[in-house]
Amino acid sequence: MVLKPGVVTLKYPFEPMPAPATFRGSPTWDHHKCVGCGACSNHCSARCILVRDVCQELRVMLYDGSRCTYCGRCAEICPEDAITITTEFELATEDTNDVTERMELFMLTCQRCGRCYDMENSNVIERLDLRGYRYDSLETRALIRTTTDQLDQNMLKKTENYQRPTKKG
Amino acid sequence: MTMFKNLAKKAFPKALWVYHCNTGACNGCDIEILNILTPYYDVERFGIKLVASPRHADAMLISGAVTRPTLPLVKKAYDAIPDPKLVFGVGSCATGGGCWFDTYNVTGGAHKAIKVDYYIPGCPPRPEAILFGVALALGIVDKKAAPVEMKQMEFPIDMYESNKQWEERNVIYQLLDN
Numbered sequence: 001m002v003l004k005p006g007v008v009t010l011k012y013p014f015e016p017m018p019a020p021a022t023f024r025g026s027p028t029w030d031h032h033k034c035v036g037c038g039a040c041s042n043h044c045s046a047r048c049i050l051v052r053d054v055c056q057e058l059r060v061m062l063y064d065g066s067r068c069t070y071c072g073r074c075a076e077i078c079p080e081d082a083i084t085i086t087t088e089f090e091l092a093t094e095d096t097n098d099v100t101e102r103m104e105l106f107m108l109t110c111q112r113c114g115r116c117y118d119m120e121n122s123n124v125i126e127r128l129d130l131r132g133y134r135y136d137s138l139e140t141r142a143l144i145r146t147t148t149d150q151l152d153q154n155m156l157k158k159t160e161n162y163q164r165p166t167k168k169g
Numbered sequence: 170m171t172m173f174k175n176l177a178k179k180a181f182p183k184a185l186w187v188y189h190c191n192t193g194a195c196n197g198c199d200i201e202i203l204n205i206l207t208p209y210y211d212v213e214r215f216g217i218k219l220v221a222s223p224r225h226a227d228a229m230l231i232s233g234a235v236t237r238p239t240l241p242l243v244k245k246a247y248d249a250i251p252d253p254k255l256v257f258g259v260g261s262c263a264t265g266g267g268c269w270f271d272t273y274n275v276t277g278g279a280h281k282a283i284k285v286d287y288y289i290p291g292c293p294p295r296p297e298a299i300l301f302g303v304a305l306a307l308g309i310v311d312k313k314a315a316p317v318e319m320k321q322m323e324f325p326i327d328m329y330e331s332n333k334q335w336e337e338r339n340v341i342y343q344l345l346d347n
Binding site for chain 1: 208209210211214261262264265266267268270278280286287288289290291292294295297298300301302304305309310312313314315316317318319320321322
């Protein structure tokens with residue numbers, strides 16, 4: 001027997017209903033703290049954080065929230081705690097550009113060589129970087145090859161000894 | 170978009186019947202969609218109701234990145250909905266493809282298959298977020314999301330400009346015009 005019936009239904013769209021503090025909503029950058037290391041980009045599971053080097057002194061970080069899975073990995077990995085996971089969840093839009101973020105970082109350069117870092121090309125990806133390969137580049141998913149102006153006969157001769165894949169069976 | 174809102178207000182004044190279309194989702198979004206039908210969230214106070222057939226529906230809720238086998242079926246279901254129709258992409262997968270945006274067997278987002286009117290990002294979106302998206306389409310609430318742009322420094326930099334002047338002043342050899 002119900003003596004005092006109550007109403008359980010939320011009055012949500014007419015009254016604000018904040019999410020609990022532990023909820024993982026949209027991430028935001030703090031551009032005062034960010035050093036532009038790109039760790040968030042490397043660890044993003046949906047690869048929605050992209051790094052673009054416009055020039056030697058300017059690095060642009062792009063966040064595409066349309067495919068973000070809100071895992072919070074970027075905030076966890078950030079060495080400077082520049083990314084905070086907010087509890088913002090009211091992200092519904094008619095245009096996916098509304099959930100994007102763009103941050104321009106000013107990278108300090110060496111006074112002597114004019115570059116950001118000492119380019120010790122320690123691994124293969126870094127060596128490919130110099131040739132135009134971007135690990136996170138979605139537009140150019142492959143190495144941009146630099147070609148010679150004319151056909152180099154010596155280079156062609158070298159390819160004669162290359163092992164070709166053979167068809168089996 | 171305002172014209173579209175007016176049309177939506179005229180076309181859907183009382184009840185919006187929704188067809189839920191799972192296009193290869195992980196069932197996270199589907200559970201949240203079922204969750205908003207419960208008495209706690211209760212979308213039926215807006216007249217929203219899930220229907221089994223797209224022919225009965227006014228709106229379509231798509232969850233999941235559209236996989237290659239479901240692509241023709243999604244297009245078929247979209248064509249079966251009578252005009253005017255609304256399409257909601259629910260979840261990150263329907264919005265932009267999620268983690269599978271560039272996988273070989275996934276089209277990468279509902280917008281690649283059909284025209285999506287409203288996106289509800291989230292993985293999965295909270296039931297309140299889906300309610301917010303529906304309320305946005307009905308014109309009850311205003312849109313909150315906006316693109317964010319941050320800059321550490323504004324160009325041109327004054328320091329650089331002054332240095333440039335200083336360098337130009339101290340030219341030792343200057344090429345003279347004849």
